Every structure is written in structure tokens, then in C-alpha cells.
Amino acid sequence: xxxxxxxxxxxxxxxxxxxxxxxxxxxxxxxxxxxxxxxxxxxxxxxxxxxxxxxxxxxxxxxxxxxxxxxxxxxxxxxxxxxxxxxxxxxxx
Numbered sequence: 001x002x003x004x005x006x007x008x009x010x011x012x013x014x015x016x017x018x019x020x021x022x023x024x025x026x027x028x029x030x031x032x033x034x035x036x037x038x039x040x041x042x043x044x045x046x047x048x049x050x051x052x053x054x055x056x057x058x059x060x061x062x063x064x065x066x067x068x069x070x071x072x073x074x075x076x077x078x079x080x081x082x083x084x085x086x087x088x089x090x091x092x093x
Contacts, residue, residue: 001045003074004052006060008040014065015039021063027055038070 010018015033019040023031030043044055056071 001047002049002052003077004044004046004056005072005074006042006044006056007038007070007072008042008060008066009037009068010039011065011067012039018063018065022060022066025055025059025063027051028060 008018008022019031019033022028022040022042027044027046028042029045032041033039034041042060044052044060046052046055052071052073056069060066061069
């Protein structure tokens with residue numbers, strides 16, 4: 001799985017609509033409204049590197065209200081949630 005983190009600047013008056021439109025795109029797993037230099041952060045997860053261009057350049061960047069994006073490609077994932085899920089396999093609560 002290839003993960004990209006996309007920082008998105010958008011029209012301030014359209015943040016909720018832009019966020020929902022991006023969340024509805026295939027390949028986008030989550031969208032967060034954030035404080036700081038950007039308005040939204042999207043997590044894109046695809047199986048093949050070639051799919052990133054389709055999701056990000058082909059669809060995400062074309063959502064009405066998106067003004068600019070910056071894409072970060074993840075090399076490695078470190079997640080407490082993933083570790084907890086791994087260690088809880090087969091355990092009943």
C-alpha cells in the first residue's frame with residue numbers, strides 16, 4: 001500500500017464542501033480540516049504508484065475550491081493504532 005499525505009489550500013468559505021468532495025473520492029481514506037498553513041489534509045492510499053497521479057492530479061486537484069496542494073509520499077508508517085491491532089489479534093475483550 002502506498003500512502004500519500006496531501007496538504008490542501010482551498011477557498012475558506014468552501015472548506016466543508018471541498019473536504020466532503022475529496023473524502024468521497026476513491027483512494028482517499030480520510031480528510032482532516034486543520035489549523036495552520038493549509039486548510040485540509042487528505043490521506044490517499046493506493047496499491048500502485050501510478051494510481052497517485054489519477055487520484056491526486058486527476059481528481060483531487062480538480063475539485064472546485066481547491067487552490068493548491070502539496071503531496072508528501074510516506075516511506076514508512078509508524079502507528080500506535082496498528083501495533084495495538086496486531087497485538088490484539090485473537091484476543092477476546
